[in-house]
Amino acid sequence: MGLASRLAVAHLECRGINPGPLLKQAGLSATALTDHNRISVMGQIDFLGLVSRAVADDWIGLTLAADFDLREMGMLYYVAASSHRLGDALQRLERYARLGNEALVMRIKKGPVCRVELSYTGVPRHLDRHQMECLALTFLRLCRQLVGQKVMPVSASFIHHRSGDLRAMKRHFGEGVEFDASADEICLDTALLDVVLVDEDPFLSDLMLKSCEEAIAGRLSNASPFRTLVENTIAPLLPHGEVGGKTVARRLGLSDRTFSRRLKAEGLTFAEILNDLRRDLAVRHLEQRTLPVSQIAWLLGFHGPSAFSHACRRWTGKSPIKYRRDSPTGLAMPV
Template structure:
């Protein structure tokens, strides 16, 4: 289960769900199926795990039946979805500076680095890496969302982006046979070169992009927002007890349930102190434990490498029946029904 402890800001998830709502998708049903709540998403420093993020994509596509949803949602991306990071980019003097600042403050939106910038003699590329992630349908949706968002954010920062600046877009997955004309791709990226079956996903720009000024950038505001960004990163590291508890639960959940006392000891806190810290973040140990168990159950059921009895044991249930009842309470579906549900394939 790669990168299980890595997290993504709920601001990104909230923006995506707002777009989904506008598309007529039942957002509450998505949240129920992946074990998230609106209350949790409204916590300023809250994060979701990478697997929860992927689960959200699976449910969105399953409910819509549209495998190009990642591209379409990315095309609706708004800079305010990046929070303070968005304002840092908006007030950078040039695109070159914006790219450097994105790398510096990327932790504001995710604590796993999947992006990098590659500068060559006649081009600069935004690269989205797939190393360590399963090559499945959710990876396509995530990559489509990211790369379409990059094009839109770049457009918003510098104005109209001509075909001479955006040169090519590469995708790791094979060319979708059902999208032979690539009309959705051309509608979003324009008349550029598209390549599939590539080692990574990337937008390739002319080096002209680096010297382009950011429209309306204010150096005084940049100083203010950079200070806010640094403060938020420090605050996240010092105060986000929910993610620390979630990570300890993941490490401890191996056939028996960890208790609040067990986790408090791991974090060198008293039980009462940990309760108060979680309460201040509008959550509880039981909510976090249930969330981790649901997330792991969904992932294990998708992989089909263990049967229900084995999954029940691993997640600390008394037996397969208890696991099945709880899973249906979580998602509205039995484990068997969940496994039978097919997400549209690329």
């Protein structure tokens, strides 16, 4: 629905920056945002990255999510807020989350703690940091507003890499924040699920359920490209040295044979997908100039810096250090 993009446009305008060129660069339409039309999820991810650099805010997702009126979420806000208990609201968000972002899948796993897992379908997860952080903080703020309490997660984890000063993240999510994790997940105290919501409204609840069911029936598709599904399975495994066709097939619930057949049917190989994924991530990690090359090698699942350096020369014709030095913004894509 473009909410994060609209918030980003307003943020730029408040700073006296014309959002037009950045929207164009991300392939987004200013008219579509103004008219609240649906936009490309990948375009929004790219736009948030461009805005982050334009305003020199590496935590732009948190900045945008920190204080906007949650009613701007539209029907998602009202279908959650009109529920009886927080547990009911989370179940509704699990079902209807894709009304706000068609790439977003939300899963609730109840146990000693309530695990709220966020993931993407049809969109490469490894290309994003800011949108996922924006989504996570928006979700947490919504929980706080619904129950009227300063809810803090038991823990929170993100697939993407972060290092250095993490105070901005810890201020919102507490000390138990982990990066380079195997899943994007927020863990809540299970007792919160039974808390009655401050704005419970059974009449509005019935209306919103009907509206959301009609919307989800008319808009959503369950299809997702197989390559993106494989990429999103590989990405969190890279830093843990667990990448292999057999491991990925098992995580997808496929036999080795079926996995190979699916790849072949789409003209793909596992080695090609892994290589392209590492290349894309390498470019993005090299953009973070304070991130040591040795750590990038680890994040990409290489056995050491020399193996990464060899791969970088194959991708770009340059060593990691020279590539970083020759790209003033760190954004030039490899040829």
